[in-house]
Amino acid sequence: MSAAVTRGRGTRPGRLRRLAGRVGLYASVLVLISPAAFVFLWMLSLALKNEVDNMAFPPVFIPHGPTFANFVKVFAENDFLSYTINSVVVSFSATAAALVIGVPAGYGIAKAKAMRAAALILIARITPGLSFIIPLFLMFQWFGMLGTLTPLVITHLVITVPLVVWIMIGFFEGLPGELEEAALVDGATIWQAFRHVALPLARPGITVATILAFIFSWNNFLFGIVLAGRTTRTLPVAVYNVLTFEQISWGPLAAAALVVTAPVLLLTLLMQKEIVAGLTAGGVKGG
Template identity: 40%
Template sequence: MAATTELPESFAPVLASKRRRPLRSRAYKWFRFLALLLVVLLLLAPLAWMVLASFKTNVDIYDAAKALIFTPTTDNYANVLQRNNYFAFILNSFWVAFASTTLSLLLGVPAAYAMSRFTMQRSALVVLMARIIPGVSLLVPWYYVFSNLQMVGGYGVLILSHMFVALPLIVYIMMSYFDSLPLELEEAAQVDGLSPIGAFLRITLPLSIPGIMTAGILSFIFSWNNFMFALVLSGASTKTLPVAIFDFVSYASIDWGGLMAAATVVTIPIMVIALFTQKYVVSGLTAGATKG
Protein backbone atom coordinates (compact mmCIF):
# COMPACT_ATOMS: atom_id res chain seq x y z
CA MET A 1 0.00 0.00 0.00
CA ALA A 2 1.16 3.49 -0.76
CA ALA A 3 2.08 5.58 2.21
CA THR A 4 -0.20 8.48 2.91
CA THR A 5 1.28 11.73 4.05
CA GLU A 6 -0.64 14.07 6.26
CA LEU A 7 -0.15 17.81 5.99
CA PRO A 8 0.90 19.67 9.12
CA GLU A 9 -1.78 21.52 10.98
CA SER A 10 -0.08 24.82 10.09
CA PHE A 11 -1.22 24.38 6.46
CA ALA A 12 -4.90 24.23 7.39
CA PRO A 13 -5.49 28.05 7.41
CA VAL A 14 -3.75 28.36 4.03
CA LEU A 15 -5.99 25.73 2.45
CA ALA A 16 -9.08 27.28 4.00
CA SER A 17 -8.17 30.70 2.63
CA LYS A 18 -7.65 29.22 -0.86
CA ARG A 19 -11.12 27.70 -0.70
CA ARG A 20 -12.60 31.04 0.30
CA ARG A 21 -10.92 32.96 -2.52
CA PRO A 22 -13.18 31.64 -5.32
CA LEU A 23 -16.21 32.52 -3.22
CA ARG A 24 -14.93 36.03 -2.62
CA SER A 25 -13.99 36.45 -6.28
CA ARG A 26 -17.44 35.29 -7.39
CA ALA A 27 -19.14 37.62 -4.91
CA TYR A 28 -17.01 40.54 -6.12
CA LYS A 29 -17.89 39.83 -9.74
CA TRP A 30 -21.60 39.79 -8.94
CA PHE A 31 -21.30 42.98 -6.93
CA ARG A 32 -19.45 44.70 -9.77
CA PHE A 33 -21.99 43.48 -12.32
CA LEU A 34 -24.93 44.73 -10.25
CA ALA A 35 -23.23 48.08 -9.58
CA LEU A 36 -22.49 48.60 -13.29
CA LEU A 37 -26.03 47.57 -14.18
CA LEU A 38 -27.45 50.09 -11.71
CA VAL A 39 -25.27 52.90 -13.10
CA VAL A 40 -26.21 52.04 -16.70
CA LEU A 41 -29.90 51.98 -15.84
CA LEU A 42 -29.67 55.35 -14.09
CA LEU A 43 -27.91 56.86 -17.10
CA LEU A 44 -30.11 55.31 -19.77
CA ALA A 45 -33.47 55.77 -18.04
CA PRO A 46 -33.80 59.49 -18.97
CA LEU A 47 -32.78 58.75 -22.57
CA ALA A 48 -35.25 55.89 -22.80
CA TRP A 49 -38.03 58.07 -21.40
CA MET A 50 -37.16 60.81 -23.89
CA VAL A 51 -37.31 58.45 -26.87
CA LEU A 52 -40.56 56.84 -25.71
CA ALA A 53 -42.15 60.23 -25.05
CA SER A 54 -41.24 61.38 -28.54
CA PHE A 55 -43.65 58.74 -29.92
CA LYS A 56 -46.51 59.69 -27.57
CA THR A 57 -49.18 62.34 -27.62
CA ASN A 58 -49.24 64.90 -24.83
CA VAL A 59 -52.20 63.09 -23.27
CA ASP A 60 -50.29 59.78 -23.19
CA ILE A 61 -47.22 61.45 -21.69
CA TYR A 62 -49.23 62.64 -18.69
CA ASP A 63 -50.89 59.21 -18.30
CA ALA A 64 -48.76 57.02 -16.01
CA ALA A 65 -50.66 53.90 -17.11
CA LYS A 66 -49.24 54.37 -20.63
CA ALA A 67 -45.63 54.69 -19.58
CA LEU A 68 -44.58 51.59 -21.54
CA ILE A 69 -47.71 50.38 -23.34
CA PHE A 70 -49.17 52.96 -25.73
CA THR A 71 -50.05 53.54 -29.36
CA PRO A 72 -46.98 55.13 -30.99
CA THR A 73 -47.32 58.10 -33.30
CA THR A 74 -44.85 59.88 -35.58
CA ASP A 75 -46.71 63.20 -35.60
CA ASN A 76 -44.13 64.74 -33.27
CA TYR A 77 -41.30 63.99 -35.70
CA ALA A 78 -43.37 65.22 -38.62
CA ASN A 79 -43.97 68.42 -36.71
CA VAL A 80 -40.29 68.81 -35.97
CA LEU A 81 -38.73 67.83 -39.29
CA GLN A 82 -41.35 69.06 -41.76
CA ARG A 83 -43.57 71.80 -40.43
CA ASN A 84 -40.92 73.53 -38.29
CA ASN A 85 -38.10 73.10 -40.85
CA TYR A 86 -35.62 71.63 -38.40
CA PHE A 87 -33.30 70.57 -41.22
CA ALA A 88 -32.25 74.23 -41.53
CA PHE A 89 -31.48 74.33 -37.79
CA ILE A 90 -29.47 71.11 -38.11
CA LEU A 91 -27.37 72.67 -40.89
CA ASN A 92 -26.88 75.82 -38.79
CA SER A 93 -25.68 73.79 -35.80
CA PHE A 94 -23.36 71.70 -37.95
CA TRP A 95 -21.85 74.71 -39.72
CA VAL A 96 -21.24 76.67 -36.51
CA ALA A 97 -19.76 73.63 -34.74
CA PHE A 98 -17.57 72.69 -37.70
CA ALA A 99 -16.29 76.22 -38.33
CA SER A 100 -15.59 77.03 -34.67
CA THR A 101 -13.83 73.68 -34.14
CA THR A 102 -11.72 74.01 -37.29
CA LEU A 103 -10.61 77.58 -36.52
CA SER A 104 -9.91 76.69 -32.89
CA LEU A 105 -7.72 73.77 -33.99
CA LEU A 106 -5.83 75.95 -36.48
CA LEU A 107 -5.07 78.47 -33.74
CA GLY A 108 -4.92 76.23 -30.69
CA VAL A 109 -2.59 73.45 -31.86
CA PRO A 110 0.37 75.75 -32.77
CA ALA A 111 -0.25 77.81 -29.62
CA ALA A 112 -0.23 74.66 -27.46
CA TYR A 113 3.00 73.49 -29.14
CA ALA A 114 4.72 76.81 -28.43
CA MET A 115 3.54 76.85 -24.80
CA SER A 116 4.68 73.27 -24.32
CA ARG A 117 8.12 73.54 -25.89
CA PHE A 118 8.99 76.98 -24.48
CA THR A 119 7.36 76.42 -21.02
CA MET A 120 5.11 79.48 -21.30
CA GLN A 121 3.32 78.89 -18.00
CA ARG A 122 2.05 82.47 -17.66
CA SER A 123 0.49 82.39 -21.11
CA ALA A 124 -1.09 79.05 -20.28
CA LEU A 125 -2.51 80.59 -17.11
CA VAL A 126 -4.10 83.38 -19.15
CA VAL A 127 -5.70 80.79 -21.43
CA LEU A 128 -6.96 78.92 -18.38
CA MET A 129 -8.53 82.13 -17.05
CA ALA A 130 -10.61 82.32 -20.22
CA ARG A 131 -11.80 78.78 -19.47
CA ILE A 132 -12.69 79.62 -15.88
CA ILE A 133 -14.66 82.82 -16.56
CA PRO A 134 -18.41 82.03 -16.72
CA GLY A 135 -19.73 82.59 -20.21
CA VAL A 136 -22.93 84.19 -18.95
CA SER A 137 -20.91 87.10 -17.52
CA LEU A 138 -19.69 87.93 -21.02
CA LEU A 139 -23.00 87.83 -22.85
CA VAL A 140 -23.96 91.44 -22.14
CA PRO A 141 -20.56 92.92 -23.19
CA TRP A 142 -20.51 90.66 -26.22
CA TYR A 143 -24.01 91.68 -27.25
CA TYR A 144 -23.15 95.36 -26.84
CA VAL A 145 -19.91 95.11 -28.84
CA PHE A 146 -21.23 92.87 -31.60
CA SER A 147 -24.47 94.85 -31.94
CA ASN A 148 -22.44 98.01 -32.53
CA LEU A 149 -20.46 96.08 -35.15
CA GLN A 150 -23.79 94.89 -36.64
CA MET A 151 -22.75 91.25 -36.26
CA VAL A 152 -25.54 89.99 -33.99
CA GLY A 153 -27.66 87.42 -35.80
CA GLY A 154 -24.88 86.26 -38.12
CA TYR A 155 -22.75 83.15 -38.21
CA GLY A 156 -19.55 85.04 -37.40
CA VAL A 157 -20.58 86.06 -33.91
CA LEU A 158 -21.72 82.52 -33.08
CA ILE A 159 -18.44 81.04 -34.31
CA LEU A 160 -16.38 83.54 -32.32
CA SER A 161 -18.40 82.99 -29.15
CA HIS A 162 -18.01 79.21 -29.41
CA MET A 163 -14.29 79.59 -30.02
CA PHE A 164 -14.02 81.40 -26.70
CA VAL A 165 -14.61 78.08 -24.94
CA ALA A 166 -13.27 75.66 -27.56
CA LEU A 167 -9.87 77.34 -27.94
CA PRO A 168 -8.76 77.06 -24.27
CA LEU A 169 -10.00 73.46 -24.19
CA ILE A 170 -7.93 72.56 -27.25
CA VAL A 171 -4.85 74.37 -25.94
CA TYR A 172 -4.87 72.52 -22.62
CA ILE A 173 -5.50 69.10 -24.15
CA MET A 174 -2.74 69.58 -26.72
CA MET A 175 -0.26 71.01 -24.21
CA SER A 176 -0.39 67.83 -22.15
CA TYR A 177 -0.13 65.76 -25.34
CA PHE A 178 2.91 67.65 -26.64
CA ASP A 179 4.54 67.29 -23.22
CA SER A 180 4.28 63.51 -23.60
CA LEU A 181 6.13 63.49 -26.94
CA PRO A 182 9.92 63.15 -26.62
CA LEU A 183 11.87 66.24 -27.67
CA GLU A 184 14.65 64.01 -29.06
CA LEU A 185 12.52 63.21 -32.13
CA GLU A 186 12.45 66.87 -33.17
CA GLU A 187 16.13 67.30 -32.41
CA ALA A 188 16.96 64.31 -34.60
CA ALA A 189 14.81 65.73 -37.40
CA GLN A 190 16.62 69.06 -37.18
CA VAL A 191 19.98 67.28 -37.31
CA ASP A 192 18.79 65.66 -40.55
CA GLY A 193 18.17 69.11 -42.03
CA LEU A 194 14.62 70.06 -41.10
CA SER A 195 13.84 73.47 -39.70
CA PRO A 196 11.98 73.74 -36.35
CA ILE A 197 8.76 74.42 -38.24
CA GLY A 198 9.46 71.51 -40.59
CA ALA A 199 10.08 69.20 -37.63
CA PHE A 200 6.77 70.28 -36.14
CA LEU A 201 4.85 69.75 -39.38
CA ARG A 202 6.47 66.46 -40.42
CA ILE A 203 7.25 64.78 -37.11
CA THR A 204 5.31 66.20 -34.17
CA LEU A 205 2.03 66.99 -35.88
CA PRO A 206 1.46 63.49 -37.35
CA LEU A 207 2.26 61.93 -33.97
CA SER A 208 -0.28 64.19 -32.26
CA ILE A 209 -3.25 63.13 -34.42
CA PRO A 210 -4.97 61.25 -31.53
CA GLY A 211 -4.78 64.35 -29.33
CA ILE A 212 -6.04 66.59 -32.13
CA MET A 213 -8.99 64.25 -32.73
CA THR A 214 -9.80 64.24 -29.02
CA ALA A 215 -9.73 68.03 -28.78
CA GLY A 216 -11.72 68.42 -31.99
CA ILE A 217 -14.42 65.94 -30.96
CA LEU A 218 -14.91 67.51 -27.54
CA SER A 219 -15.02 71.01 -29.05
CA PHE A 220 -17.55 69.92 -31.67
CA ILE A 221 -19.79 68.36 -29.00
CA PHE A 222 -19.66 71.53 -26.90
CA SER A 223 -20.58 73.73 -29.86
CA TRP A 224 -23.38 71.40 -30.96
CA ASN A 225 -24.95 71.42 -27.48
CA ASN A 226 -24.42 75.10 -26.70
CA PHE A 227 -27.61 76.95 -25.87
CA MET A 228 -26.71 80.11 -23.96
CA PHE A 229 -24.56 81.88 -26.57
CA ALA A 230 -26.86 81.01 -29.46
CA LEU A 231 -29.96 82.14 -27.56
CA VAL A 232 -28.64 85.71 -27.24
CA LEU A 233 -26.46 86.11 -30.33
CA SER A 234 -28.25 84.15 -33.06
CA GLY A 235 -30.96 85.41 -35.41
CA ALA A 236 -33.99 83.90 -37.09
CA SER A 237 -31.92 82.52 -40.00
CA THR A 238 -28.96 81.36 -37.87
CA LYS A 239 -30.89 79.68 -35.06
CA THR A 240 -29.27 76.45 -33.89
CA LEU A 241 -30.96 73.27 -32.71
CA PRO A 242 -30.79 73.88 -28.92
CA VAL A 243 -32.44 77.28 -29.38
CA ALA A 244 -35.04 75.86 -31.76
CA ILE A 245 -36.03 73.30 -29.12
CA PHE A 246 -36.89 76.15 -26.78
CA ASP A 247 -39.71 77.16 -29.17
CA PHE A 248 -41.78 74.25 -27.87
CA VAL A 249 -41.90 75.94 -24.46
CA SER A 250 -44.55 78.66 -24.34
CA TYR A 251 -45.92 80.84 -21.57
CA ALA A 252 -49.12 78.83 -21.13
CA SER A 253 -48.10 75.27 -21.97
CA ILE A 254 -45.32 72.94 -23.10
CA ASP A 255 -45.55 70.67 -26.12
CA TRP A 256 -43.81 67.71 -24.47
CA GLY A 257 -44.16 65.42 -27.48
CA GLY A 258 -42.57 67.89 -29.87
CA LEU A 259 -39.97 68.83 -27.27
CA MET A 260 -38.92 65.20 -26.77
CA ALA A 261 -38.82 64.58 -30.53
CA ALA A 262 -36.64 67.65 -31.05
CA ALA A 263 -34.39 66.61 -28.15
CA THR A 264 -34.00 63.17 -29.73
CA VAL A 265 -33.02 64.76 -33.03
CA VAL A 266 -30.36 66.80 -31.21
CA THR A 267 -29.06 63.89 -29.14
CA ILE A 268 -28.80 61.12 -31.74
CA PRO A 269 -25.98 62.69 -33.87
CA ILE A 270 -23.86 63.35 -30.79
CA MET A 271 -24.46 59.83 -29.45
CA VAL A 272 -23.42 58.35 -32.80
CA ILE A 273 -20.27 60.49 -32.86
CA ALA A 274 -19.45 59.52 -29.26
CA LEU A 275 -19.93 55.80 -29.93
CA PHE A 276 -17.72 55.72 -33.03
CA THR A 277 -15.00 58.01 -31.67
CA GLN A 278 -14.80 56.98 -28.02
CA LYS A 279 -11.57 55.02 -28.53
CA TYR A 280 -9.91 58.12 -30.01
CA VAL A 281 -11.13 60.29 -27.13
CA VAL A 282 -9.89 57.82 -24.51
CA SER A 283 -6.52 57.30 -26.22
CA GLY A 284 -6.04 61.01 -26.71
CA LEU A 285 -6.86 61.87 -23.09
CA THR A 286 -4.69 59.10 -21.63
CA ALA A 287 -1.72 59.65 -23.95
CA GLY A 288 -0.82 62.89 -22.21
CA ALA A 289 -0.86 61.28 -18.79
CA THR A 290 2.66 59.84 -19.19
CA LYS A 291 5.86 61.32 -20.50
CA GLY A 292 8.47 59.67 -22.64
Protein backbone atom coordinates in the same frame (compact mmCIF):
# COMPACT_ATOMS: atom_id res chain seq x y z
CA MET B 1 -14.08 11.59 -5.81
CA SER B 2 -13.25 12.12 -2.14
CA ALA B 3 -10.22 14.13 -3.17
CA ALA B 4 -12.44 16.43 -5.28
CA VAL B 5 -14.84 16.94 -2.35
CA THR B 6 -12.03 17.84 0.04
CA ARG B 7 -10.56 20.26 -2.49
CA GLY B 8 -13.99 21.82 -3.01
CA ARG B 9 -14.56 22.14 0.73
CA GLY B 10 -11.14 23.68 1.16
CA THR B 11 -11.77 26.59 -1.19
CA ARG B 12 -15.49 27.06 -0.66
CA PRO B 13 -15.40 30.13 1.64
CA GLY B 14 -12.93 31.85 -0.65
CA ARG B 15 -14.94 31.02 -3.74
CA LEU B 16 -18.18 32.13 -2.08
CA ARG B 17 -16.63 35.42 -1.06
CA ARG B 18 -15.34 35.94 -4.59
CA LEU B 19 -18.79 35.12 -5.99
CA ALA B 20 -20.42 37.58 -3.59
CA GLY B 21 -17.89 40.19 -4.67
CA ARG B 22 -18.70 39.59 -8.33
CA VAL B 23 -22.45 39.79 -7.73
CA GLY B 24 -21.94 42.96 -5.69
CA LEU B 25 -19.86 44.47 -8.49
CA TYR B 26 -22.44 43.67 -11.18
CA ALA B 27 -25.24 45.02 -8.98
CA SER B 28 -23.30 48.26 -8.33
CA VAL B 29 -22.54 48.74 -12.03
CA LEU B 30 -26.21 48.17 -12.82
CA VAL B 31 -27.26 50.74 -10.21
CA LEU B 32 -24.68 53.21 -11.52
CA ILE B 33 -25.65 53.04 -15.19
CA SER B 34 -29.41 52.64 -14.88
CA PRO B 35 -30.23 56.36 -14.25
CA ALA B 36 -28.29 57.27 -17.42
CA ALA B 37 -29.88 54.48 -19.44
CA PHE B 38 -33.35 55.27 -18.09
CA VAL B 39 -33.35 58.96 -19.04
CA PHE B 40 -32.21 58.29 -22.60
CA LEU B 41 -34.62 55.39 -23.08
CA TRP B 42 -37.43 57.53 -21.68
CA MET B 43 -36.55 60.30 -24.14
CA LEU B 44 -36.72 57.75 -26.96
CA SER B 45 -40.02 56.39 -25.64
CA LEU B 46 -41.61 59.86 -25.41
CA ALA B 47 -40.41 60.72 -28.91
CA LEU B 48 -41.91 57.55 -30.42
CA LYS B 49 -45.29 57.60 -28.65
CA ASN B 50 -48.44 59.33 -29.76
CA GLU B 51 -49.99 62.08 -27.65
CA VAL B 52 -52.53 59.78 -25.94
CA ASP B 53 -49.83 57.42 -24.72
CA ASN B 54 -47.63 60.29 -23.61
CA MET B 55 -50.40 61.79 -21.46
CA ALA B 56 -51.46 58.44 -20.01
CA PHE B 57 -51.17 57.72 -16.31
CA PRO B 58 -49.81 55.27 -15.32
CA PRO B 59 -47.21 56.05 -18.00
CA VAL B 60 -46.83 53.83 -21.06
CA PHE B 61 -43.24 52.61 -21.24
CA ILE B 62 -43.11 50.73 -24.55
CA PRO B 63 -44.80 52.62 -27.42
CA HIS B 64 -47.84 50.80 -28.92
CA GLY B 65 -46.76 50.84 -32.52
CA PRO B 66 -43.99 53.46 -32.57
CA THR B 67 -44.76 56.58 -34.60
CA PHE B 68 -42.47 59.02 -36.34
CA ALA B 69 -45.22 61.63 -36.42
CA ASN B 70 -43.48 63.66 -33.69
CA PHE B 71 -40.32 64.01 -35.76
CA VAL B 72 -42.31 64.96 -38.84
CA LYS B 73 -44.19 67.56 -36.81
CA VAL B 74 -41.01 69.10 -35.41
CA PHE B 75 -39.42 69.49 -38.84
CA ALA B 76 -42.64 70.64 -40.51
CA GLU B 77 -43.69 73.26 -37.96
CA ASN B 78 -40.41 74.66 -36.68
CA ASP B 79 -38.04 75.01 -39.61
CA PHE B 80 -35.67 72.63 -37.84
CA LEU B 81 -33.80 72.00 -41.06
CA SER B 82 -32.41 75.54 -41.19
CA TYR B 83 -31.58 75.42 -37.45
CA THR B 84 -29.70 72.18 -38.05
CA ILE B 85 -27.76 73.87 -40.85
CA ASN B 86 -26.99 76.80 -38.51
CA SER B 87 -25.68 74.44 -35.86
CA VAL B 88 -23.56 72.54 -38.36
CA VAL B 89 -22.09 75.75 -39.82
CA VAL B 90 -21.31 77.27 -36.41
CA SER B 91 -19.82 74.15 -34.82
CA PHE B 92 -17.77 73.14 -37.87
CA SER B 93 -16.41 76.66 -38.37
CA ALA B 94 -15.57 77.16 -34.69
CA THR B 95 -13.89 73.75 -34.51
CA ALA B 96 -11.95 74.18 -37.76
CA ALA B 97 -10.75 77.66 -36.79
CA ALA B 98 -9.75 76.42 -33.34
CA LEU B 99 -7.69 73.60 -34.87
CA VAL B 100 -5.91 75.89 -37.33
CA ILE B 101 -4.83 78.34 -34.63
CA GLY B 102 -4.88 76.07 -31.56
CA VAL B 103 -2.72 73.13 -32.69
CA PRO B 104 0.35 75.29 -33.53
CA ALA B 105 -0.24 77.29 -30.34
CA GLY B 106 -0.27 74.11 -28.27
CA TYR B 107 3.00 73.10 -29.96
CA GLY B 108 4.61 76.48 -29.37
CA ILE B 109 3.57 76.63 -25.71
CA ALA B 110 4.70 73.05 -25.07
CA LYS B 111 8.09 73.65 -26.73
CA ALA B 112 8.68 77.04 -25.12
CA LYS B 113 7.49 75.58 -21.79
CA ALA B 114 5.40 78.72 -21.37
CA MET B 115 3.37 77.67 -18.39
CA ARG B 116 2.10 81.17 -17.80
CA ALA B 117 0.32 81.06 -21.16
CA ALA B 118 -1.16 77.73 -20.10
CA ALA B 119 -2.39 79.30 -16.85
CA LEU B 120 -4.20 81.96 -18.86
CA ILE B 121 -6.13 79.20 -20.62
CA LEU B 122 -7.10 77.84 -17.22
CA ILE B 123 -8.45 81.20 -16.09
CA ALA B 124 -10.57 81.24 -19.23
CA ARG B 125 -11.98 77.88 -18.09
CA ILE B 126 -12.92 79.39 -14.71
CA THR B 127 -14.61 82.50 -16.09
CA PRO B 128 -18.42 82.32 -16.31
CA GLY B 129 -19.58 82.32 -19.94
CA LEU B 130 -21.88 85.27 -19.33
CA SER B 131 -18.94 87.55 -18.57
CA PHE B 132 -17.63 87.08 -22.12
CA ILE B 133 -20.98 87.57 -23.69
CA ILE B 134 -21.93 90.99 -22.29
CA PRO B 135 -19.00 92.88 -23.88
CA LEU B 136 -19.10 90.80 -27.06
CA PHE B 137 -22.85 91.36 -27.36
CA LEU B 138 -22.31 95.15 -27.21
CA MET B 139 -19.48 94.96 -29.75
CA PHE B 140 -21.55 92.93 -32.19
CA GLN B 141 -24.40 95.35 -31.78
CA TRP B 142 -22.19 98.37 -32.45
CA PHE B 143 -20.74 96.72 -35.53
CA GLY B 144 -24.22 95.70 -36.70
CA MET B 145 -23.30 92.02 -36.81
CA LEU B 146 -26.27 90.67 -34.85
CA GLY B 147 -28.59 88.62 -37.03
CA THR B 148 -25.74 86.80 -38.81
CA LEU B 149 -23.93 83.62 -37.83
CA THR B 150 -20.54 85.36 -37.51
CA PRO B 151 -21.02 86.47 -33.86
CA LEU B 152 -21.94 82.90 -32.95
CA VAL B 153 -18.83 81.47 -34.60
CA ILE B 154 -16.65 84.09 -32.89
CA THR B 155 -18.10 83.46 -29.43
CA HIS B 156 -17.84 79.71 -29.87
CA LEU B 157 -14.09 80.27 -30.20
CA VAL B 158 -14.21 81.06 -26.46
CA ILE B 159 -15.08 77.39 -25.97
CA THR B 160 -13.08 75.68 -28.72
CA VAL B 161 -9.74 77.55 -28.72
CA PRO B 162 -8.80 77.03 -25.03
CA LEU B 163 -9.93 73.40 -25.24
CA VAL B 164 -7.83 72.62 -28.34
CA VAL B 165 -4.78 74.50 -27.03
CA TRP B 166 -5.04 72.74 -23.66
CA ILE B 167 -5.34 69.24 -25.09
CA MET B 168 -2.55 69.85 -27.63
CA ILE B 169 -0.14 71.23 -24.97
CA GLY B 170 -0.62 67.99 -23.03
CA PHE B 171 -0.20 65.92 -26.16
CA PHE B 172 2.92 67.63 -27.51
CA GLU B 173 4.55 67.54 -24.07
CA GLY B 174 4.12 63.77 -24.12
CA LEU B 175 5.86 63.36 -27.50
CA PRO B 176 9.59 62.61 -27.51
CA GLY B 177 11.47 65.63 -28.91
CA GLU B 178 14.40 63.70 -30.47
CA LEU B 179 12.89 63.33 -33.92
CA GLU B 180 12.31 67.06 -34.31
CA GLU B 181 15.77 67.84 -32.91
CA ALA B 182 17.26 65.50 -35.48
CA ALA B 183 15.32 67.34 -38.19
CA LEU B 184 16.56 70.69 -36.85
CA VAL B 185 20.16 69.47 -36.83
CA ASP B 186 19.67 68.41 -40.45
CA GLY B 187 18.80 71.99 -41.27
CA ALA B 188 15.01 71.97 -41.17
CA THR B 189 13.30 75.17 -40.01
CA ILE B 190 11.18 74.92 -36.86
CA TRP B 191 8.10 75.27 -39.04
CA GLN B 192 9.20 72.28 -41.15
CA ALA B 193 9.97 70.28 -38.00
CA PHE B 194 6.47 71.03 -36.77
CA ARG B 195 4.72 70.45 -40.09
CA HIS B 196 6.48 67.26 -41.18
CA VAL B 197 7.61 65.64 -37.93
CA ALA B 198 5.47 66.67 -34.95
CA LEU B 199 2.14 67.14 -36.70
CA PRO B 200 1.86 63.62 -38.15
CA LEU B 201 2.76 62.17 -34.74
CA ALA B 202 0.08 64.31 -33.11
CA ARG B 203 -2.79 62.91 -35.14
CA PRO B 204 -4.39 61.02 -32.21
CA GLY B 205 -4.29 64.18 -30.08
CA ILE B 206 -5.82 66.22 -32.89
CA THR B 207 -8.63 63.66 -33.19
CA VAL B 208 -9.44 63.97 -29.50
CA ALA B 209 -9.32 67.77 -29.61
CA THR B 210 -11.57 67.85 -32.70
CA ILE B 211 -14.22 65.60 -31.20
CA LEU B 212 -14.38 67.42 -27.87
CA ALA B 213 -14.32 70.91 -29.40
CA PHE B 214 -17.12 69.94 -31.77
CA ILE B 215 -19.27 68.40 -29.04
CA PHE B 216 -18.91 71.31 -26.62
CA SER B 217 -19.60 73.82 -29.37
CA TRP B 218 -22.64 71.83 -30.56
CA ASN B 219 -24.02 71.62 -27.02
CA ASN B 220 -23.61 75.31 -26.25
CA PHE B 221 -26.83 77.06 -25.32
CA LEU B 222 -25.86 80.26 -23.51
CA PHE B 223 -24.15 82.09 -26.40
CA GLY B 224 -26.90 81.04 -28.77
CA ILE B 225 -29.75 82.25 -26.62
CA VAL B 226 -28.15 85.68 -26.20
CA LEU B 227 -26.94 86.22 -29.77
CA ALA B 228 -29.21 84.24 -32.08
CA GLY B 229 -32.04 85.97 -33.88
CA ARG B 230 -35.07 84.29 -35.42
CA THR B 231 -33.17 82.97 -38.42
CA THR B 232 -29.82 82.31 -36.75
CA ARG B 233 -30.93 79.96 -33.98
CA THR B 234 -28.76 76.96 -33.30
CA LEU B 235 -30.44 73.66 -32.44
CA PRO B 236 -30.29 73.93 -28.61
CA VAL B 237 -31.90 77.39 -28.80
CA ALA B 238 -34.53 76.14 -31.24
CA VAL B 239 -35.43 73.26 -28.94
CA TYR B 240 -35.74 75.62 -26.01
CA ASN B 241 -38.17 77.67 -28.06
CA VAL B 242 -40.26 74.60 -28.84
CA LEU B 243 -40.51 74.20 -25.05
CA THR B 244 -41.76 77.73 -24.47
CA PHE B 245 -44.41 77.46 -27.17
CA GLU B 246 -45.60 73.89 -26.69
CA GLN B 247 -45.61 73.31 -22.95
CA ILE B 248 -48.05 70.41 -23.06
CA SER B 249 -47.05 68.55 -26.18
CA TRP B 250 -44.43 66.07 -24.98
CA GLY B 251 -43.99 63.95 -28.09
CA PRO B 252 -42.63 66.68 -30.40
CA LEU B 253 -40.62 68.11 -27.52
CA ALA B 254 -38.86 64.81 -26.86
CA ALA B 255 -38.39 64.29 -30.59
CA ALA B 256 -36.75 67.71 -30.87
CA ALA B 257 -34.51 66.96 -27.89
CA LEU B 258 -33.49 63.68 -29.48
CA VAL B 259 -32.68 65.33 -32.82
CA VAL B 260 -30.38 67.81 -31.08
CA THR B 261 -28.46 65.36 -28.97
CA ALA B 262 -28.42 62.31 -31.26
CA PRO B 263 -25.28 63.37 -33.19
CA VAL B 264 -23.40 63.88 -29.93
CA LEU B 265 -24.57 60.58 -28.45
CA LEU B 266 -23.60 58.73 -31.63
CA LEU B 267 -20.19 60.38 -31.65
CA THR B 268 -19.70 59.40 -28.00
CA LEU B 269 -20.67 55.80 -28.66
CA LEU B 270 -18.38 55.54 -31.70
CA MET B 271 -15.37 57.39 -30.28
CA GLN B 272 -15.65 56.55 -26.60
CA LYS B 273 -11.99 55.58 -26.24
CA GLU B 274 -10.74 58.92 -27.63
CA ILE B 275 -13.28 60.89 -25.62
CA VAL B 276 -12.39 59.17 -22.37
CA ALA B 277 -8.68 59.74 -23.05
CA GLY B 278 -9.24 63.43 -23.78
CA LEU B 279 -11.49 64.06 -20.81
CA THR B 280 -9.24 62.22 -18.39
CA ALA B 281 -6.15 64.13 -19.55
CA GLY B 282 -8.01 67.42 -19.72
CA GLY B 283 -9.73 66.85 -16.42
CA VAL B 284 -6.65 65.79 -14.49
CA LYS B 285 -4.65 68.65 -15.91
CA GLY B 286 -7.58 70.97 -15.49
CA GLY B 287 -6.70 71.51 -11.83
